[in-house]
Amino acid sequence: MTGLTAIRALIAKEFRLEFRNRVSISSMLLYVVSTIFICYQSFMEITDIHVWNALLWVIILFSAINAVNKSFYNENKSQQMFFYLLTSPQNIIIAKTFYKIILINVLGLITFSIYRIIFGTSGDLNLQLWLILILGSTGISSILTLVSAIAAKTNNNLGIISILAFPVMVPLIITIIKAGKNAAADFSFAYNAKFIVALGGMDILIVALSFILFPYLWRE
Numbered sequence: 001m002t003g004l005t006a007i008r009a010l011i012a013k014e015f016r017l018e019f020r021n022r023v024s025i026s027s028m029l030l031y032v033v034s035t036i037f038i039c040y041q042s043f044m045e046i047t048d049i050h051v052w053n054a055l056l057w058v059i060i061l062f063s064a065i066n067a068v069n070k071s072f073y074n075e076n077k078s079q080q081m082f083f084y085l086l087t088s089p090q091n092i093i094i095a096k097t098f099y100k101i102i103l104i105n106v107l108g109l110i111t112f113s114i115y116r117i118i119f120g121t122s123g124d125l126n127l128q129l130w131l132i133l134i135l136g137s138t139g140i141s142s143i144l145t146l147v148s149a150i151a152a153k154t155n156n157n158l159g160i161i162s163i164l165a166f167p168v169m170v171p172l173i174i175t176i177i178k179a180g181k182n183a184a185a186d187f188s189f190a191y192n193a194k195f196i197v198a199l200g201g202m203d204i205l206i207v208a209l210s211f212i213l214f215p216y217l218w219r220e
Contacts, residue, residue: 006087010095018103028067032111035059036118046119053180057173060111060133061140064104065161068144093214097145097207104141108133128183128192135199136176142206143169149217172202 018024039055046052112133144165151160179195189196 003088003091006091007095007098010087010092011099014095014099028063028107029110031066032059032063032107033114035062036111036114040118043119049181049185052119053177053184056112056115057136057176057180059115060108060137061173063107063111064137064140064144065165067103067107068100068141068148089215090211093145093149093210096149097142097210100141100145101138105134105137108137128189128196129180131196132176132179132183132199135196135203136172136180139172139176139199139203139206140169142203142210143172146206146210146214149214172199175199175202 036059039059043051043055046055112129144161147161147165147168150164175195175198179192179199182192182195
């Protein structure tokens with residue numbers, strides 16, 4: 001199979017498997033709704049921008065971990081060997097990464113929409129918030145997909161994901177928090193541009209590293 005054909009087929013396979021398991025989708029949505037509801041019962045109203053922004057990204061981050069942690073874990077040795085013979089490891093990691101990017105972005109947009117309906121925001125709903133949400137969700141999902149690939153080679157999948165993902169994700173989370181706080185406070189795009197550009201650069205770097213490193217992991 002050619003590269004693009006293989007990637008499209010693998011992404012379509014991921015969608016079919018995800019929507020076939022409706023329990024998984026329901027559990028992700030239930031996690032988001034229940035977490036926001038608990039936060040609402042605890043705070044009722046959030047007026048501080050720092051708290052509003054931090055709480056939003058805590059919910060998105062743990063929703064992403066819950067959605068991505070079994071990216072490779074459910075594939076047995078026979079399936080992995082079939083994919084190894086069918087196409088290249090680069091195509092596999094690109095397909096996995098882009099599928100999870102789509103999934104986490106949709107989940108993030110749903111989370112943000114419900115969160116904003118419940119708590120509102122001190123700033124206007126501007127393009128910065130949506131752009132940061134997309135770039136932040138893309139970076140988080142890319143990191144978790146690569147870490148999930150590493151963790152699948154061990155017997156302690158969830159534990160390894162938690163241990164490896166956190167230190168790698170720290171620069172990304174710090175940048176997301178700063179950019180999100182500025183956007184929620186309605187700072188100008190020019191003022192916030194350095195953080196937004198940094199987020200985009202991190203996303204590209206993470207995807208590139210996955211493309212380079214995954215083939216070595218796949219051969220093991």
